[in-house]
Amino acid sequence: MLAPHLRQWESEGRYLKTVLFQHKVFCREVGNVSAPPERTLFLLHGFPESSFSFHKVVGGLAQLFDRVVLFDFPGYGLSDKPLANYTYSLFEQADVALQVWKEHGVTGGHVLSHDMGDSVHTELIARHVSGLLPAWLSAGFKSFTFTNGNMVLDLAQLRLGQKVLLGAAGPLFSRLANWRGFNRTVLTAHGSDRLLPEDVELMWANVQLQDGHRKNHLVIQYLKDRMRFEKSRWLPSLSLVKEPVHICWGDADAVSPVKVARHLKEHVCPRARLTLMPGVGHFCQLSDPDVWLASVAAFYNQECGLGGATEAVA
Secondary structure, three states: OOOHHHHHHHHOOEEEEOOOOOOEEEEEEEEOOOOOHHHEEEEEOOOOOOHHHHOOOHHHHHHHOOEEEEEOOOOOOOOOOOOOOOOOOHHHHHHHHHHHHHHOOOOEEEEEEEOHHHHHHHHHHHHHHOOOOOOOOOOEEEEEEEEOOOOOHHHOOOOHHHHHHHOOOHHHHHHOOOHHHHHHHHHHHHOOOOOOHHHHHHHHHHHHHHHHHHOHHHHOOHHHHHHHHHHHHHHHHHOOOOOOEEEEEEOOOOOOOHHHHHHHHHHHOOOOEEEEEOOOOOOHHHHOHHHHHHHHHHHHHHHOOOOOOOOOOO
16 A cells, blocks of 8 residues: 555656566656757656655746656656566666656756766766767757766765675665664765655655565666766766756765765866755755755756746646
């Protein structure tokens, strides 16, 4: 049985079965389906979250954009959490993002990501700067916004549980997963005391769907992709983008510390706009939605020329 908040979220979305992987993917969109790319926003969630992590801010985003498209990656939230025929690599997750957007008939838009979604985001950027995006995405990407994610692993402060999940003991550690350990990990990673118990409980409820908490050792393997391709593919690609870039960071984050954001600004993409949110932790759009919305809105209004939705329908 889904918790009431999750049941409501599900009722406002739909499921797609991706042609590429034959796994069911939960999607949701808000607004005018005929919106142009300049007024369309794509959201990419993080680990161990889902699209539901944006539930406090999606209404505010719909005041900025005419259309907002979001979904749960395979392995997360309401989407399938397969044990076979899927590796959870960032390349596969990027393929799924493109497939979802194709199914929605978009031709381009702005991209905003969080945590693991930042890593998928950088793979999409690598394809963008290499001219390898599909022909149907003819209008391309209009801007790129990154929020609290481990985009520079050398500077990350991974939790002990994350490190164990990545190792040989990962499958056993997944089988032992429980609420108490999950709650402790999320709160220590967040880095501030402003994350409500209800937010963590709903995150745990989403993780448990289809025994997802027993599969975290599979889902978290994306960090190995970062180890392999971060310095050779993803960060160099980010340095080449010509569109507006926003690095928007809660500076209390304990797992993706603010030094990651500063490194990106100083050494990878100096032309990016850097916004630091004082006292805001890792799960920023959940713990401090008003601060988060104001921060991203300032970028879109000032750097991208957006002033509010014209025909948005919630």
